[in-house]
Amino acid sequence: MSPATVLERCATGIDGLDNILGGGIPRGNMVLVAGSVGTGKTTLCLEFLVRGAERGERSLFLSVTEASSKLIQNLSTFEFFRTDLIEQGELVFVDLPSVYDRLGLGKEELAPEEIDIVIRTISDLVRSLGAKRLVLDSLTSVCYRIRKDEQIRDFMLRLGQELNEAGCTSLLVSEIGPTPGRYSLHGVEEAIVDGVILLWNTRRLGDILRVVQIVKMRGTAHSRAQYVLELTPIGILMAPHLKGGLEGGA
Amino acid sequence: MPVDIGERLRALPGGSAVALKLDPREYADHYFAVLNATLRDVGSETDAHTIYVAVTNPAAFVWSLAQALDIPVERISFVDAISHIMMNYSNPLSNATYVESPRALEEIMLRVEYLLRKFPHPRSIVVIDSVNSLAIHNPPELLSEFFHILLNNLKSRSVLTLVLETSEEEQKGIEQMLNLVVDETIDVARMGR
Incomplete structure (x- = not known):
């Protein structure tokens, strides 16, 4: 049975992910990439941008937690990374803290009008660059300065609208603890976004495996199965998480 | 006159999955014959790229054995899943990836997928050495699932897969499981070498 309308896809360029999403993320969707430390969130997001830039879709990385120079240094260990994409301006890195400084947003908690400035700044950056892909790493760090649930809800709704109108598909990194149960710092973020990609580490007889699951993705049918993820020099590869007859994986 | 293993393997179409049954009483003889047949007769002579999944012996051991047997080793890559747990990882091979x-x-x-993508080749062969060694470390249900998924994936990409199996009475369950996922079993004891 085929759906009435098939939305245009933004292929992530990660074959395993595109396969389970039926070709990619519906274009303009805002997706939460949630996971604890060392699960591959940033690498997944970076590959999404590099693959996009290779296809001629200008890609923007907004870094909050790590200096871009260090990210680029780490990225250069992957064979799929091309420095010429940065030189040509197809792959753009911006450190959000320096933008905060320029805008005078130095306080620990952002006031409502300052939240407006952050949304406008991101939106202006996306529109002026003509960016079709955006990664915000991390949403958690931004929301840490917003605090109130209703303000986070409002921030997310407006940001999502702005990015969708610009035809920009976005991945927002959400840092969570190792215990599953929620996908974001406040618990409101996952309700607003169009999709949730969850990553976590699991153990099998003492060995640690990285696992990924699409929890939610508006605008497309998708697999909800668990997949083991491997960060290889040629990019992210995925294989079904073996269960061996056991619920939740062996 | 019996057909030799190499000839039989060379005649297999791409995408076949074959179990190679070794007799434990003649293990060394059979293993050398299989190594010659898989790495030289099928791998080297047909100009294929071979991915050897080493679970019984470390990749370095298989590598030196292949060299001692004068088998051209340029187009062999290894997935080594045993060196780490044997604490034998101090001198990794440049053509091996370690699990x-x-x-x-x-x-x-x-890692098999990685090597297939890294070295795209019109004719690729995957050798898994062996199902018995994997069975020592994994429950049967998990192993069945693994072989079912891996072999189907390789079949769909026309990769010839050869699974080494030591026929032992106490491991009849493994043999039965493997029979469900491979296209045929070649009994090395009954083949000419």
Whole structure:
């Protein structure tokens, strides 16, 4: 049975992910990439941008937690990374803290009008660059300065609208603890976004495996199965998480 | 006159999955014959790229054995799933990728995938040495699932897969499981070498 309308896809360029999403993320969707430390969130997001830039879709990385120079240094260990994409301006890195400084947003908690400035700044950056892909790493760090649930809800709704109108598909990194149960710092973020990609580490007889699951993705049918993820020099590869007859994986 | 193993394997179409049954009483003889047949007769002579999944012996051991047998080794890559747990990882081979444990079955699948993508070749061969060694470390249900997924994936990409199996009375369950996923079993004891 085929759906009435098939939305245009933004292929992530990660074959395993595109396969389970039926070709990619519906274009303009805002997706939460949630996971604890060392699960591959940033690498997944970076590959999404590099693959996009290779296809001629200008890609923007907004870094909050790590200096871009260090990210680029780490990225250069992957064979799929091309420095010429940065030189040509197809792959753009911006450190959000320096933008905060320029805008005078130095306080620990952002006031409502300052939240407006952050949304406008991101939106202006996306529109002026003509960016079709955006990664915000991390949403958690931004929301840490917003605090109130209703303000986070409002921030997310407006940001999502702005990015969708610009035809920009976005991945927002959400840092969570190792215990599953929620996908974001406040618990409101996952309700607003169009999709949730969850990553976590699991153990099998003492060995640690990285696992990924699409929890939610508006605008497309998708697999909800668990997949083991491997960060290889040629990019992210995925294989079904073996269960061996056991619920939740062996 | 019996057909030799290499000839039989060369005649297989791409995408076949074959179990090579070794007799434990003649293990060394059979293993050398299989190594010659898979790495030289099928791998080297047909100009294929071979991915050898080493679970019984470390890649370095198989590598030196192949060299001692004068088998051209330029187009052989290894997925080594045993050196780490044997604490034998101090001198890694440049043409090997190392998996931390033979229990990490998904990682073995992913490393095979990685090598297939890294070295795209019109004719690729995957040798898994062996189902018995994997069975030591993994429960049968998990192993069945692993072989079912891996072999189907390789078949769909026309990769010839050869699974080494030591026929032992106490491991009849493994043999039955393997029979369900391979296209045929070649009994090395009954073949000319």
